[in-house]
Amino acid sequence: MMLSLSGALYLGWSLGANDASNVFGSAVASRMLKFRTAAILASACVILGALLEGQAGIETLKGLTQFTLKQAVVSSVAAAVTVTIMTFLGLPVSASQAVVGAILGIGFINRHVNIAGLGKVLVCWFGTPVGGMIMAIIAYKILAYIYNRISLDLVESDILLRLSLVAAGSYGSYALGANNVANVTAVFVGAGYLNVPAAALVGGLSIGLGILTFSRRVMETVGRRLVRLDPFSALVVVLAEAITVHIYTAIGVPVSTSQAVIGAILGVGIVKGISTVSTRTLSNILVGWFFTPLLAGFIAVALIFASHLRYVPAP
């Protein structure tokens, strides 16, 4: 069983190692919060999110095509390999896009793709950075109004920002678990290998393990990008990302937390009238959007073909 799930577990592990930086990166990189505290908090919230709200995303992804167990294993391995290659190439990678690409590759072989479900997913992909941006603009306006009105002194303002960042990070981790658990184990539900609660638990645990074991460096590297913003803006970015991802969780579509973060940073820049995201980052997102599903689909198809090859001894 563990061998069948190995691709999914690796995917969940790398997802946790990479994406936790989007929610607790700023707090850890700025030394507001110890890595250990952030990692434990994030892992717990991810597992909680996966168990409580992971079902909708799992239902959407498993409905994109029909799977056999072998195809489920292949699609999760293809997605994991794609994430690794894209990370190695330094391109922004979305596990959600890799998984959907791999599922579509399988669907292409099966000649069965749920077009309506796919349309919903594509719209949500486009809507993720846009949603992050809109949410950041709204959150900035509302929070700034409240923050300015309660007029805090230096220490109080500091404590409030720190607590809010921890709360927003925890909420973001919850949303991450709820939204992205489908990427990890939905295909196995589609293949009838796991039921939904078991898939949520296995997926949540693998993401949590990735956070606990390998997210420190990514948190510190990615977190520094957010730390360049002032603490209030960093809080708005994390909160906007969490709300955006949570909304997509309710819709039932796994999305990229990194893209939601970049959208939110862009939104903060719009409110403050400054340039916060380079055109290079935006073009990298577009490249990632295009190549990630394509590569994952291609790898899935190639793996399926490879699995059908048989050794034929020479007569």
Add this chain to the structure above:
Amino acid sequence: MSQDAAQTREKLARSLFRGLFEVVMLNFLFKKERLLRSLIYSYLENLGTVMNHFSIAMDLFLEKGLSDEFDFLVERTHKSESMADDIREEVNLLMYRKALIPESREDVMRLLETIDEIPRSVELVLYMIQTQKLLVPEFLVLDIKELLRLSIECCDLVVKQIDLMLNKQEGIRALLATVDHNESHCDHVERRIITKVFDADLDPFLKLQLKEMVVYIGEISDQADRVSKRVNIMAAKRRV
């Protein structure tokens, strides 16, 4: 009437919030921040002591010239200045132990670094008088007293301004304007004294010594003005 009632309710809610905040947050959860606040207050208290010793020492010097009592006060000022350095060091260590968020850490460190120039200037003036056995001609005493009064007033205002910032009270900008006004006045008095020195029939070497002393005293209000501006920026940064 209803507006008054609303304002009273708002004030009451704020006091309640602050009370709860002090009790729950500072006493139980954020001890480092509470310690930091008390250290900043100790630092300010110490600055007050330095300025007090300085004021008494200068009065004594301008009225009676150099004396043992003056030397004693110079020593006391030096001790207070050293204590200020120790407190600043303690604050910095606390910051390295992750009190406050990075941006605030930088703000507080820079603020203390800027304030620290005041006791340093004060000590410089006193040491200059003590080591160079300076003598101030009678016709300059009143002007120098005025310069001292304004400089010390600037420092007092800056301490008040920091207190306002630490207690989220309003009026920081108003104090900035007053400090700025006093500092300009100090510059004016400083120029007037230097002109008088060089117009007078004094030994050229004494003229240079007096000019140097006046410039050092003038530096106190300049530094206070820099601190005041920094406090204003820190307060402004806490509005988004």
